[in-house]
Amino acid sequence: MNFLPEDIYKLLLSFLLGAIIGAEREYRSKSAGLRTMILIAVGSTLFTILSIRVSSDAGRIAANIVTGIGFIGAGIIFRENNRVVGITTAAIVWVTAAVGMGIGAGYYEATFACFVISGMSLVILAPVQKFIRKRSQIRNYRLVCIYQQQSLKVYEDMFKELDMTILRGEQSRVGDNITGSWTLQGSEKHHNELTKQLLNDPAIKEFDF
Numbered sequence: 001m002n003f004l005p006e007d008i009y010k011l012l013l014s015f016l017l018g019a020i021i022g023a024e025r026e027y028r029s030k031s032a033g034l035r036t037m038i039l040i041a042v043g044s045t046l047f048t049i050l051s052i053r054v055s056s057d058a059g060r061i062a063a064n065i066v067t068g069i070g071f072i073g074a075g076i077i078f079r080e081n082n083r084v085v086g087i088t089t090a091a092i093v094w095v096t097a098a099v100g101m102g103i104g105a106g107y108y109e110a111t112f113a114c115f116v117i118s119g120m121s122l123v124i125l126a127p128v129q130k131f132i133r134k135r136s137q138i139r140n141y142r143l144v145c146i147y148q149q150q151s152l153k154v155y156e157d158m159f160k161e162l163d164m165t166i167l168r169g170e171q172s173r174v175g176d177n178i179t180g181s182w183t184l185q186g187s188e189k190h191h192n193e194l195t196k197q198l199l200n201d202p203a204i205k206e207f208d209f
Contacts, residue, residue, distance in 0.1 A: 007049055014045040014100045017115055021096050024122055030089045031076050040069065040093060041100040048104025062101060069097040092118070134188045138167065142181045143198060144206035147173055152180040158197065162190045177205065 018041025019034060026033035044065055051061035073090035095118045102111030145152065152171055159166055164186040171180045184191070198207055 010045050010049065010103050010106075011042055014041040014103050017041060017099055017103070018096055021092060021099075021115075021118070024119075025089060025092065031086060032072075032089050032093055037093070037096050040072070040096045041103075044069070044097040044100025045104035048101045052105065065097060065101060066094075069094055092122070136185060137188055137191055138183060138185045139191055139209060140181070140183050141194075141198070142179065142206075142208040143204050144177050144179045145203050146205065147176055147178040152178060155180060155198075156182075159184055159194070162186065162194050164190055164194065 015038055018038040021041070022032075022034035022037030025037060047065050048062065055061055073093045076090045076093065077086040095114065099111055099115055099118075102108075102114065143152075143155070156166065156169065159182070164184045166182055167185055168183040169181070171178060173179075184194075186194075195209055198204060198209070
């Protein structure tokens with residue numbers, strides 16, 4: 001089986017598009033960066049070319065490519081500070097493989113459209129995402145005070161005064177201390193104001209946020 005010049009062009013195009021996607025991830029210091037995205041794009045293109053040339057059931061091989069990419073994406077997702085990170089990068093890995101497969105199959109128009117739309121979601125929508133996160137953030141707070149025959153309702157009242165929504169809250173007493181843990185939703189400004197007030201509260205012995 002001989003490679004045609006078109007196959008080489010497909011691999012080079014996959015290299016270029018994979019490099020562009022990877023550069024964006026590398027710029028943001030993500031776990032899957034420049035080299036990873038290039039390898040995924042080029043590898044998916046080559047697998048697709050080979051599946052068309054050597055197999056009468058190219059769809060089966062393509063399905064196996066998607067399965068393999070799923071394992072790579074799963075390895076990127078992990079838990080950090082009570083939140084799941086890496087989902088966006090895992091999705092980009094999946095899209096990069098689709099781009100490589102599209103190039104390998106010769107569907108250039110649809111592949112380029114996918115590349116542009118995906119790029120827009122990463123670059124153009126980033127300010128929108130930042131705006132939304134400023135307006136609404138979820139953070140966890142834990143504080144420990146000396147038990148004085150009362151609950152920590154005074155702090156819950158403080159949350160409400162700062163227009164914070166209590167998504168989850170629990171209090172427990174151990175010996176002479178009472179501990180409160182809350183999950184709060186509110187704007188970045190109100191979170192920062194709350195943190196400032198709690199840090200300056202002399203009644204609080206321990207404070208995690």
